[in-house]
Amino acid sequence: MARAKKKNLAKKRTSPAGRIAREQSLAPExxxxxxxxxxxxxxxxxxxxxxxxxxxxxxxxxxxxxxxxxxxxxxxxxxxxxxxxxxxxxxxxxxxxxxxxxxxxxxxxxxxxxxxxxIRRVTPAQMRKRLRLEPTGQHHDLGRIFERLNERYFRGRVDAAITYGPAPRVTQPRKSIKMGSYSADSRVIRIHPALDQPVVPRYFVESIVFHEMLHHVYRARRGEDGRRCIHPPEFLEHERRFHDHARARAWEQENLDLLLHARVMA
Missing domain, CATH: 3.30.2010 (Zincin-like)
Structure with missing residues:
Protein backbone atom coordinates (compact mmCIF):
# COMPACT_ATOMS: atom_id res chain seq x y z
CA MET A 1 0.00 0.00 0.00
CA ALA A 2 2.83 2.40 0.84
CA ARG A 3 4.47 1.83 -2.52
CA ALA A 4 1.23 2.50 -4.36
CA LYS A 5 0.80 5.83 -2.59
CA LYS A 6 4.32 6.89 -3.53
CA LYS A 7 3.69 6.18 -7.20
CA ASN A 8 0.51 8.24 -7.20
CA LEU A 9 2.30 11.07 -5.45
CA ALA A 10 5.04 10.98 -8.08
CA LYS A 11 2.47 11.35 -10.82
CA LYS A 12 0.96 14.40 -9.16
CA ARG A 13 4.36 16.06 -8.95
CA THR A 14 4.89 16.29 -12.73
CA SER A 15 6.87 19.44 -13.55
CA PRO A 16 5.01 22.44 -15.09
CA ALA A 17 7.16 22.21 -18.22
CA GLY A 18 6.29 18.57 -18.69
CA ARG A 19 2.61 19.24 -18.10
CA ILE A 20 2.56 22.00 -20.74
CA ALA A 21 4.36 19.80 -23.26
CA ARG A 22 1.82 17.04 -22.67
CA GLU A 23 -1.12 19.44 -23.13
CA GLN A 24 0.39 20.79 -26.34
CA SER A 25 0.84 17.29 -27.70
CA LEU A 26 -2.87 16.62 -27.14
CA ALA A 27 -4.03 19.95 -28.64
CA PRO A 28 -5.22 19.91 -32.26
CA GLU A 29 -2.76 21.19 -34.85
CA ILE A 119 -6.59 41.71 -42.35
CA ARG A 120 -2.81 41.70 -42.53
CA ARG A 121 -1.23 45.12 -42.74
CA VAL A 122 1.13 45.27 -45.70
CA THR A 123 2.45 48.53 -47.13
CA PRO A 124 1.98 49.26 -50.86
CA ALA A 125 5.76 49.21 -51.29
CA GLN A 126 5.97 45.72 -49.73
CA MET A 127 3.20 44.46 -51.98
CA ARG A 128 4.82 45.87 -55.11
CA LYS A 129 8.04 44.02 -54.31
CA ARG A 130 6.16 40.77 -54.79
CA LEU A 131 4.84 41.78 -58.20
CA ARG A 132 6.52 41.56 -61.56
CA LEU A 133 6.07 44.98 -63.12
CA GLU A 134 6.41 45.14 -66.90
CA PRO A 135 5.44 48.63 -68.13
CA THR A 136 7.41 48.51 -71.39
CA GLY A 137 5.47 46.91 -74.24
CA GLN A 138 6.43 46.27 -77.83
CA HIS A 139 4.45 49.26 -79.07
CA HIS A 140 3.42 51.36 -76.05
CA ASP A 141 5.61 52.32 -73.08
CA LEU A 142 3.21 52.61 -70.15
CA GLY A 143 5.89 54.09 -67.89
CA ARG A 144 6.41 57.11 -70.16
CA ILE A 145 2.68 57.54 -70.69
CA PHE A 146 2.09 57.48 -66.93
CA GLU A 147 4.84 60.00 -66.20
CA ARG A 148 3.59 62.50 -68.80
CA LEU A 149 -0.02 62.23 -67.66
CA ASN A 150 1.05 62.55 -64.03
CA GLU A 151 2.88 65.80 -64.72
CA ARG A 152 0.24 67.25 -67.05
CA TYR A 153 -2.91 66.49 -65.05
CA PHE A 154 -1.88 65.64 -61.48
CA ARG A 155 1.31 67.67 -60.84
CA GLY A 156 3.18 64.42 -60.21
CA ARG A 157 1.06 63.55 -57.17
CA VAL A 158 -0.19 60.11 -58.25
CA ASP A 159 2.07 57.78 -56.26
CA ALA A 160 1.44 54.53 -58.10
CA ALA A 161 3.15 51.98 -60.33
CA ILE A 162 1.97 50.74 -63.72
CA THR A 163 2.37 47.51 -65.65
CA TYR A 164 0.81 45.38 -68.33
CA GLY A 165 -1.34 42.69 -66.80
CA PRO A 166 -0.74 38.99 -67.50
CA ALA A 167 -2.09 37.54 -70.71
CA PRO A 168 -5.48 36.01 -69.81
CA ARG A 169 -6.23 32.42 -70.69
CA VAL A 170 -9.11 32.62 -73.13
CA THR A 171 -10.55 29.49 -74.74
CA GLN A 172 -13.71 31.07 -76.18
CA PRO A 173 -14.39 34.41 -77.91
CA ARG A 174 -14.56 37.31 -75.47
CA LYS A 175 -17.83 39.16 -74.94
CA SER A 176 -16.23 41.87 -72.82
CA ILE A 177 -12.78 43.10 -71.90
CA LYS A 178 -11.48 44.86 -68.79
CA MET A 179 -8.92 47.22 -70.27
CA GLY A 180 -7.49 48.46 -66.98
CA SER A 181 -7.65 48.09 -63.22
CA TYR A 182 -6.29 49.83 -60.14
CA SER A 183 -5.37 48.16 -56.83
CA ALA A 184 -5.69 50.57 -53.91
CA ASP A 185 -3.73 48.19 -51.67
CA SER A 186 -0.60 47.94 -53.80
CA ARG A 187 -1.21 51.18 -55.75
CA VAL A 188 -0.62 49.37 -59.01
CA ILE A 189 -2.33 50.11 -62.32
CA ARG A 190 -2.67 47.13 -64.66
CA ILE A 191 -3.37 47.57 -68.37
CA HIS A 192 -4.70 44.77 -70.56
CA PRO A 193 -1.95 43.53 -72.92
CA ALA A 194 -4.42 43.65 -75.83
CA LEU A 195 -3.80 47.41 -75.90
CA ASP A 196 -0.14 46.86 -76.83
CA GLN A 197 -0.79 46.72 -80.57
CA PRO A 198 0.38 49.04 -83.36
CA VAL A 199 -3.24 49.54 -84.48
CA VAL A 200 -4.24 50.86 -81.04
CA PRO A 201 -3.58 54.62 -81.04
CA ARG A 202 -1.50 56.12 -78.28
CA TYR A 203 -4.24 58.54 -77.27
CA PHE A 204 -6.57 55.61 -76.54
CA VAL A 205 -3.98 53.91 -74.32
CA GLU A 206 -3.46 57.27 -72.59
CA SER A 207 -7.20 57.54 -71.94
CA ILE A 208 -7.28 54.14 -70.24
CA VAL A 209 -4.22 54.96 -68.11
CA PHE A 210 -5.77 58.34 -67.21
CA HIS A 211 -8.99 56.61 -66.14
CA GLU A 212 -7.11 54.25 -63.80
CA MET A 213 -5.07 57.13 -62.37
CA LEU A 214 -8.35 58.78 -61.39
CA HIS A 215 -9.14 55.73 -59.24
CA HIS A 216 -6.09 56.70 -57.18
CA VAL A 217 -7.62 60.14 -56.63
CA TYR A 218 -11.30 59.23 -56.18
CA ARG A 219 -11.87 56.23 -53.93
CA ALA A 220 -15.00 54.08 -54.03
CA ARG A 221 -17.83 55.10 -51.70
CA ARG A 222 -21.40 54.25 -50.78
CA GLY A 223 -24.23 55.88 -52.68
CA GLU A 224 -27.54 56.96 -51.17
CA ASP A 225 -29.01 53.56 -52.02
CA GLY A 226 -26.25 51.82 -50.07
CA ARG A 227 -24.52 50.45 -53.14
CA ARG A 228 -20.79 50.79 -53.72
CA CYS A 229 -20.04 53.52 -56.26
CA ILE A 230 -16.63 53.39 -57.98
CA HIS A 231 -17.35 56.19 -60.49
CA PRO A 232 -18.86 59.11 -58.54
CA PRO A 233 -20.00 62.21 -60.47
CA GLU A 234 -16.77 64.13 -59.77
CA PHE A 235 -14.78 61.19 -61.17
CA LEU A 236 -16.72 61.29 -64.45
CA GLU A 237 -16.46 65.07 -64.65
CA HIS A 238 -12.69 64.91 -64.17
CA GLU A 239 -12.37 62.14 -66.76
CA ARG A 240 -13.89 64.43 -69.42
CA ARG A 241 -10.96 66.83 -68.95
CA PHE A 242 -8.67 64.42 -70.78
CA HIS A 243 -7.66 66.20 -73.98
CA ASP A 244 -8.69 63.34 -76.30
CA HIS A 245 -11.64 62.03 -74.29
CA ALA A 246 -14.26 62.22 -77.08
CA ARG A 247 -11.89 60.83 -79.72
CA ALA A 248 -10.86 57.93 -77.45
CA ARG A 249 -14.49 56.97 -76.74
CA ALA A 250 -15.32 57.13 -80.45
CA TRP A 251 -12.35 54.90 -81.30
CA GLU A 252 -13.42 52.39 -78.64
CA GLN A 253 -16.95 52.13 -80.06
CA GLU A 254 -15.64 51.59 -83.58
CA ASN A 255 -12.86 49.15 -82.70
CA LEU A 256 -14.09 47.13 -79.73
CA ASP A 257 -14.14 43.92 -81.78
CA LEU A 258 -10.46 44.44 -82.58
CA LEU A 259 -9.66 44.33 -78.84
CA LEU A 260 -12.01 41.46 -78.10
CA HIS A 261 -10.41 39.25 -80.74
CA ALA A 262 -6.80 40.27 -80.12
CA ARG A 263 -4.38 37.41 -79.73
CA VAL A 264 -2.19 38.15 -76.75
CA MET A 265 1.07 36.28 -76.29
CA ALA A 266 1.78 35.05 -72.77
Missing part, protein backbone atom coordinates in the same frame (compact mmCIF):
# COMPACT_ATOMS: atom_id res chain seq x y z
CA UNK A 30 -3.64 24.61 -36.36
CA UNK A 31 -3.87 23.16 -39.86
CA UNK A 32 -6.15 20.40 -38.66
CA UNK A 33 -8.37 22.91 -36.85
CA UNK A 34 -8.50 25.07 -39.98
CA UNK A 35 -9.67 22.09 -42.02
CA UNK A 36 -12.45 21.44 -39.51
CA UNK A 37 -13.65 25.06 -39.66
CA UNK A 38 -13.46 25.03 -43.46
CA UNK A 39 -15.60 21.90 -43.67
CA UNK A 40 -18.14 23.42 -41.30
CA UNK A 41 -18.30 26.53 -43.50
CA UNK A 42 -18.73 24.38 -46.60
CA UNK A 43 -21.64 22.60 -44.92
CA UNK A 44 -23.26 25.91 -43.89
CA UNK A 45 -23.01 27.26 -47.44
CA UNK A 46 -24.10 23.99 -49.03
CA UNK A 47 -27.29 24.05 -46.97
CA UNK A 48 -28.17 27.54 -48.23
CA UNK A 49 -26.99 27.21 -51.83
CA UNK A 50 -28.55 23.76 -52.28
CA UNK A 51 -25.43 22.72 -54.21
CA UNK A 52 -21.96 21.31 -53.70
CA UNK A 53 -19.46 23.83 -52.33
CA UNK A 54 -15.65 23.80 -52.17
CA UNK A 55 -14.21 26.47 -49.88
CA UNK A 56 -10.64 27.77 -50.00
CA UNK A 57 -9.54 30.01 -47.14
CA UNK A 58 -6.90 32.70 -47.69
CA UNK A 59 -5.20 35.60 -45.92
CA UNK A 60 -5.35 38.18 -48.72
CA UNK A 61 -5.11 41.86 -47.94
CA UNK A 62 -7.49 43.19 -50.58
CA UNK A 63 -9.88 40.79 -52.29
CA UNK A 64 -11.91 39.18 -49.51
CA UNK A 65 -14.21 37.05 -51.64
CA UNK A 66 -14.20 35.48 -55.09
CA UNK A 67 -16.28 32.64 -56.47
CA UNK A 68 -17.11 30.77 -59.65
CA UNK A 69 -19.30 27.88 -60.63
CA UNK A 70 -18.09 24.69 -62.30
CA UNK A 71 -21.20 22.82 -63.40
CA UNK A 72 -22.87 21.77 -60.12
CA UNK A 73 -19.99 22.91 -57.88
CA UNK A 74 -19.47 26.35 -56.36
CA UNK A 75 -15.81 27.21 -55.73
CA UNK A 76 -15.58 29.94 -53.10
CA UNK A 77 -12.35 31.65 -52.01
CA UNK A 78 -12.70 33.88 -48.97
CA UNK A 79 -10.79 35.48 -46.12
CA UNK A 80 -10.45 33.56 -42.88
CA UNK A 81 -12.62 36.16 -41.10
CA UNK A 82 -15.66 34.35 -42.54
CA UNK A 83 -14.87 31.06 -40.83
CA UNK A 84 -16.79 31.96 -37.67
CA UNK A 85 -19.31 34.37 -39.18
CA UNK A 86 -22.86 34.43 -37.81
CA UNK A 87 -25.79 32.86 -39.65
CA UNK A 88 -27.00 36.17 -41.09
CA UNK A 89 -23.58 36.78 -42.67
CA UNK A 90 -23.45 33.28 -44.11
CA UNK A 91 -26.94 33.80 -45.54
CA UNK A 92 -25.81 37.10 -47.10
CA UNK A 93 -22.78 35.31 -48.50
CA UNK A 94 -24.99 32.67 -50.09
CA UNK A 95 -27.38 35.29 -51.51
CA UNK A 96 -24.50 37.23 -53.01
CA UNK A 97 -22.88 34.14 -54.53
CA UNK A 98 -26.14 32.83 -55.98
CA UNK A 99 -27.88 36.02 -57.13
CA UNK A 100 -25.40 38.88 -56.77
CA UNK A 101 -27.91 40.39 -54.34
CA UNK A 102 -27.25 44.12 -53.78
CA UNK A 103 -28.37 44.15 -50.14
CA UNK A 104 -26.26 41.08 -49.43
CA UNK A 105 -23.28 42.93 -50.90
CA UNK A 106 -23.86 45.83 -48.49
CA UNK A 107 -24.11 43.42 -45.56
CA UNK A 108 -20.84 41.71 -46.50
CA UNK A 109 -19.03 45.03 -46.96
CA UNK A 110 -20.12 46.12 -43.49
CA UNK A 111 -18.98 42.81 -42.02
CA UNK A 112 -15.57 43.18 -43.66
CA UNK A 113 -15.29 46.75 -42.38
CA UNK A 114 -16.09 45.62 -38.82
CA UNK A 115 -13.48 42.87 -39.02
CA UNK A 116 -10.71 44.67 -40.89
CA UNK A 117 -8.46 44.21 -37.83
CA UNK A 118 -8.03 40.59 -39.01
Missing amino acids: PNRLLKVWRRVLERRLRTRLKASVAVEVHDNTHTMLTFQRHRALWRVRLHHMFLVASDDIIQALADYVRHGDAQASVTLDRYIERNKAY
Whole structure:
Protein backbone atom coordinates (compact mmCIF):
# COMPACT_ATOMS: atom_id res chain seq x y z
CA MET A 1 0.00 0.00 0.00
CA ALA A 2 2.83 2.40 0.84
CA ARG A 3 4.47 1.83 -2.52
CA ALA A 4 1.23 2.50 -4.36
CA LYS A 5 0.80 5.83 -2.59
CA LYS A 6 4.32 6.89 -3.53
CA LYS A 7 3.69 6.18 -7.20
CA ASN A 8 0.51 8.24 -7.20
CA LEU A 9 2.30 11.07 -5.45
CA ALA A 10 5.04 10.98 -8.08
CA LYS A 11 2.47 11.35 -10.82
CA LYS A 12 0.96 14.40 -9.16
CA ARG A 13 4.36 16.06 -8.95
CA THR A 14 4.89 16.29 -12.73
CA SER A 15 6.87 19.44 -13.55
CA PRO A 16 5.01 22.44 -15.09
CA ALA A 17 7.16 22.21 -18.22
CA GLY A 18 6.29 18.57 -18.69
CA ARG A 19 2.61 19.24 -18.10
CA ILE A 20 2.56 22.00 -20.74
CA ALA A 21 4.36 19.80 -23.26
CA ARG A 22 1.82 17.04 -22.67
CA GLU A 23 -1.12 19.44 -23.13
CA GLN A 24 0.39 20.79 -26.34
CA SER A 25 0.84 17.29 -27.70
CA LEU A 26 -2.87 16.62 -27.14
CA ALA A 27 -4.03 19.95 -28.64
CA PRO A 28 -5.22 19.91 -32.26
CA GLU A 29 -2.76 21.19 -34.85
CA PRO A 30 -3.64 24.61 -36.36
CA ASN A 31 -3.87 23.16 -39.86
CA ARG A 32 -6.15 20.40 -38.66
CA LEU A 33 -8.37 22.91 -36.85
CA LEU A 34 -8.50 25.07 -39.98
CA LYS A 35 -9.67 22.09 -42.02
CA VAL A 36 -12.45 21.44 -39.51
CA TRP A 37 -13.65 25.06 -39.66
CA ARG A 38 -13.46 25.03 -43.46
CA ARG A 39 -15.60 21.90 -43.67
CA VAL A 40 -18.14 23.42 -41.30
CA LEU A 41 -18.30 26.53 -43.50
CA GLU A 42 -18.73 24.38 -46.60
CA ARG A 43 -21.64 22.60 -44.92
CA ARG A 44 -23.26 25.91 -43.89
CA LEU A 45 -23.01 27.26 -47.44
CA ARG A 46 -24.10 23.99 -49.03
CA THR A 47 -27.29 24.05 -46.97
CA ARG A 48 -28.17 27.54 -48.23
CA LEU A 49 -26.99 27.21 -51.83
CA LYS A 50 -28.55 23.76 -52.28
CA ALA A 51 -25.43 22.72 -54.21
CA SER A 52 -21.96 21.31 -53.70
CA VAL A 53 -19.46 23.83 -52.33
CA ALA A 54 -15.65 23.80 -52.17
CA VAL A 55 -14.21 26.47 -49.88
CA GLU A 56 -10.64 27.77 -50.00
CA VAL A 57 -9.54 30.01 -47.14
CA HIS A 58 -6.90 32.70 -47.69
CA ASP A 59 -5.20 35.60 -45.92
CA ASN A 60 -5.35 38.18 -48.72
CA THR A 61 -5.11 41.86 -47.94
CA HIS A 62 -7.49 43.19 -50.58
CA THR A 63 -9.88 40.79 -52.29
CA MET A 64 -11.91 39.18 -49.51
CA LEU A 65 -14.21 37.05 -51.64
CA THR A 66 -14.20 35.48 -55.09
CA PHE A 67 -16.28 32.64 -56.47
CA GLN A 68 -17.11 30.77 -59.65
CA ARG A 69 -19.30 27.88 -60.63
CA HIS A 70 -18.09 24.69 -62.30
CA ARG A 71 -21.20 22.82 -63.40
CA ALA A 72 -22.87 21.77 -60.12
CA LEU A 73 -19.99 22.91 -57.88
CA TRP A 74 -19.47 26.35 -56.36
CA ARG A 75 -15.81 27.21 -55.73
CA VAL A 76 -15.58 29.94 -53.10
CA ARG A 77 -12.35 31.65 -52.01
CA LEU A 78 -12.70 33.88 -48.97
CA HIS A 79 -10.79 35.48 -46.12
CA HIS A 80 -10.45 33.56 -42.88
CA MET A 81 -12.62 36.16 -41.10
CA PHE A 82 -15.66 34.35 -42.54
CA LEU A 83 -14.87 31.06 -40.83
CA VAL A 84 -16.79 31.96 -37.67
CA ALA A 85 -19.31 34.37 -39.18
CA SER A 86 -22.86 34.43 -37.81
CA ASP A 87 -25.79 32.86 -39.65
CA ASP A 88 -27.00 36.17 -41.09
CA ILE A 89 -23.58 36.78 -42.67
CA ILE A 90 -23.45 33.28 -44.11
CA GLN A 91 -26.94 33.80 -45.54
CA ALA A 92 -25.81 37.10 -47.10
CA LEU A 93 -22.78 35.31 -48.50
CA ALA A 94 -24.99 32.67 -50.09
CA ASP A 95 -27.38 35.29 -51.51
CA TYR A 96 -24.50 37.23 -53.01
CA VAL A 97 -22.88 34.14 -54.53
CA ARG A 98 -26.14 32.83 -55.98
CA HIS A 99 -27.88 36.02 -57.13
CA GLY A 100 -25.40 38.88 -56.77
CA ASP A 101 -27.91 40.39 -54.34
CA ALA A 102 -27.25 44.12 -53.78
CA GLN A 103 -28.37 44.15 -50.14
CA ALA A 104 -26.26 41.08 -49.43
CA SER A 105 -23.28 42.93 -50.90
CA VAL A 106 -23.86 45.83 -48.49
CA THR A 107 -24.11 43.42 -45.56
CA LEU A 108 -20.84 41.71 -46.50
CA ASP A 109 -19.03 45.03 -46.96
CA ARG A 110 -20.12 46.12 -43.49
CA TYR A 111 -18.98 42.81 -42.02
CA ILE A 112 -15.57 43.18 -43.66
CA GLU A 113 -15.29 46.75 -42.38
CA ARG A 114 -16.09 45.62 -38.82
CA ASN A 115 -13.48 42.87 -39.02
CA LYS A 116 -10.71 44.67 -40.89
CA ALA A 117 -8.46 44.21 -37.83
CA TYR A 118 -8.03 40.59 -39.01
CA ILE A 119 -6.59 41.71 -42.35
CA ARG A 120 -2.81 41.70 -42.53
CA ARG A 121 -1.23 45.12 -42.74
CA VAL A 122 1.13 45.27 -45.70
CA THR A 123 2.45 48.53 -47.13
CA PRO A 124 1.98 49.26 -50.86
CA ALA A 125 5.76 49.21 -51.29
CA GLN A 126 5.97 45.72 -49.73
CA MET A 127 3.20 44.46 -51.98
CA ARG A 128 4.82 45.87 -55.11
CA LYS A 129 8.04 44.02 -54.31
CA ARG A 130 6.16 40.77 -54.79
CA LEU A 131 4.84 41.78 -58.20
CA ARG A 132 6.52 41.56 -61.56
CA LEU A 133 6.07 44.98 -63.12
CA GLU A 134 6.41 45.14 -66.90
CA PRO A 135 5.44 48.63 -68.13
CA THR A 136 7.41 48.51 -71.39
CA GLY A 137 5.47 46.91 -74.24
CA GLN A 138 6.43 46.27 -77.83
CA HIS A 139 4.45 49.26 -79.07
CA HIS A 140 3.42 51.36 -76.05
CA ASP A 141 5.61 52.32 -73.08
CA LEU A 142 3.21 52.61 -70.15
CA GLY A 143 5.89 54.09 -67.89
CA ARG A 144 6.41 57.11 -70.16
CA ILE A 145 2.68 57.54 -70.69
CA PHE A 146 2.09 57.48 -66.93
CA GLU A 147 4.84 60.00 -66.20
CA ARG A 148 3.59 62.50 -68.80
CA LEU A 149 -0.02 62.23 -67.66
CA ASN A 150 1.05 62.55 -64.03
CA GLU A 151 2.88 65.80 -64.72
CA ARG A 152 0.24 67.25 -67.05
CA TYR A 153 -2.91 66.49 -65.05
CA PHE A 154 -1.88 65.64 -61.48
CA ARG A 155 1.31 67.67 -60.84
CA GLY A 156 3.18 64.42 -60.21
CA ARG A 157 1.06 63.55 -57.17
CA VAL A 158 -0.19 60.11 -58.25
CA ASP A 159 2.07 57.78 -56.26
CA ALA A 160 1.44 54.53 -58.10
CA ALA A 161 3.15 51.98 -60.33
CA ILE A 162 1.97 50.74 -63.72
CA THR A 163 2.37 47.51 -65.65
CA TYR A 164 0.81 45.38 -68.33
CA GLY A 165 -1.34 42.69 -66.80
CA PRO A 166 -0.74 38.99 -67.50
CA ALA A 167 -2.09 37.54 -70.71
CA PRO A 168 -5.48 36.01 -69.81
CA ARG A 169 -6.23 32.42 -70.69
CA VAL A 170 -9.11 32.62 -73.13
CA THR A 171 -10.55 29.49 -74.74
CA GLN A 172 -13.71 31.07 -76.18
CA PRO A 173 -14.39 34.41 -77.91
CA ARG A 174 -14.56 37.31 -75.47
CA LYS A 175 -17.83 39.16 -74.94
CA SER A 176 -16.23 41.87 -72.82
CA ILE A 177 -12.78 43.10 -71.90
CA LYS A 178 -11.48 44.86 -68.79
CA MET A 179 -8.92 47.22 -70.27
CA GLY A 180 -7.49 48.46 -66.98
CA SER A 181 -7.65 48.09 -63.22
CA TYR A 182 -6.29 49.83 -60.14
CA SER A 183 -5.37 48.16 -56.83
CA ALA A 184 -5.69 50.57 -53.91
CA ASP A 185 -3.73 48.19 -51.67
CA SER A 186 -0.60 47.94 -53.80
CA ARG A 187 -1.21 51.18 -55.75
CA VAL A 188 -0.62 49.37 -59.01
CA ILE A 189 -2.33 50.11 -62.32
CA ARG A 190 -2.67 47.13 -64.66
CA ILE A 191 -3.37 47.57 -68.37
CA HIS A 192 -4.70 44.77 -70.56
CA PRO A 193 -1.95 43.53 -72.92
CA ALA A 194 -4.42 43.65 -75.83
CA LEU A 195 -3.80 47.41 -75.90
CA ASP A 196 -0.14 46.86 -76.83
CA GLN A 197 -0.79 46.72 -80.57
CA PRO A 198 0.38 49.04 -83.36
CA VAL A 199 -3.24 49.54 -84.48
CA VAL A 200 -4.24 50.86 -81.04
CA PRO A 201 -3.58 54.62 -81.04
CA ARG A 202 -1.50 56.12 -78.28
CA TYR A 203 -4.24 58.54 -77.27
CA PHE A 204 -6.57 55.61 -76.54
CA VAL A 205 -3.98 53.91 -74.32
CA GLU A 206 -3.46 57.27 -72.59
CA SER A 207 -7.20 57.54 -71.94
CA ILE A 208 -7.28 54.14 -70.24
CA VAL A 209 -4.22 54.96 -68.11
CA PHE A 210 -5.77 58.34 -67.21
CA HIS A 211 -8.99 56.61 -66.14
CA GLU A 212 -7.11 54.25 -63.80
CA MET A 213 -5.07 57.13 -62.37
CA LEU A 214 -8.35 58.78 -61.39
CA HIS A 215 -9.14 55.73 -59.24
CA HIS A 216 -6.09 56.70 -57.18
CA VAL A 217 -7.62 60.14 -56.63
CA TYR A 218 -11.30 59.23 -56.18
CA ARG A 219 -11.87 56.23 -53.93
CA ALA A 220 -15.00 54.08 -54.03
CA ARG A 221 -17.83 55.10 -51.70
CA ARG A 222 -21.40 54.25 -50.78
CA GLY A 223 -24.23 55.88 -52.68
CA GLU A 224 -27.54 56.96 -51.17
CA ASP A 225 -29.01 53.56 -52.02
CA GLY A 226 -26.25 51.82 -50.07
CA ARG A 227 -24.52 50.45 -53.14
CA ARG A 228 -20.79 50.79 -53.72
CA CYS A 229 -20.04 53.52 -56.26
CA ILE A 230 -16.63 53.39 -57.98
CA HIS A 231 -17.35 56.19 -60.49
CA PRO A 232 -18.86 59.11 -58.54
CA PRO A 233 -20.00 62.21 -60.47
CA GLU A 234 -16.77 64.13 -59.77
CA PHE A 235 -14.78 61.19 -61.17
CA LEU A 236 -16.72 61.29 -64.45
CA GLU A 237 -16.46 65.07 -64.65
CA HIS A 238 -12.69 64.91 -64.17
CA GLU A 239 -12.37 62.14 -66.76
CA ARG A 240 -13.89 64.43 -69.42
CA ARG A 241 -10.96 66.83 -68.95
CA PHE A 242 -8.67 64.42 -70.78
CA HIS A 243 -7.66 66.20 -73.98
CA ASP A 244 -8.69 63.34 -76.30
CA HIS A 245 -11.64 62.03 -74.29
CA ALA A 246 -14.26 62.22 -77.08
CA ARG A 247 -11.89 60.83 -79.72
CA ALA A 248 -10.86 57.93 -77.45
CA ARG A 249 -14.49 56.97 -76.74
CA ALA A 250 -15.32 57.13 -80.45
CA TRP A 251 -12.35 54.90 -81.30
CA GLU A 252 -13.42 52.39 -78.64
CA GLN A 253 -16.95 52.13 -80.06
CA GLU A 254 -15.64 51.59 -83.58
CA ASN A 255 -12.86 49.15 -82.70
CA LEU A 256 -14.09 47.13 -79.73
CA ASP A 257 -14.14 43.92 -81.78
CA LEU A 258 -10.46 44.44 -82.58
CA LEU A 259 -9.66 44.33 -78.84
CA LEU A 260 -12.01 41.46 -78.10
CA HIS A 261 -10.41 39.25 -80.74
CA ALA A 262 -6.80 40.27 -80.12
CA ARG A 263 -4.38 37.41 -79.73
CA VAL A 264 -2.19 38.15 -76.75
CA MET A 265 1.07 36.28 -76.29
CA ALA A 266 1.78 35.05 -72.77
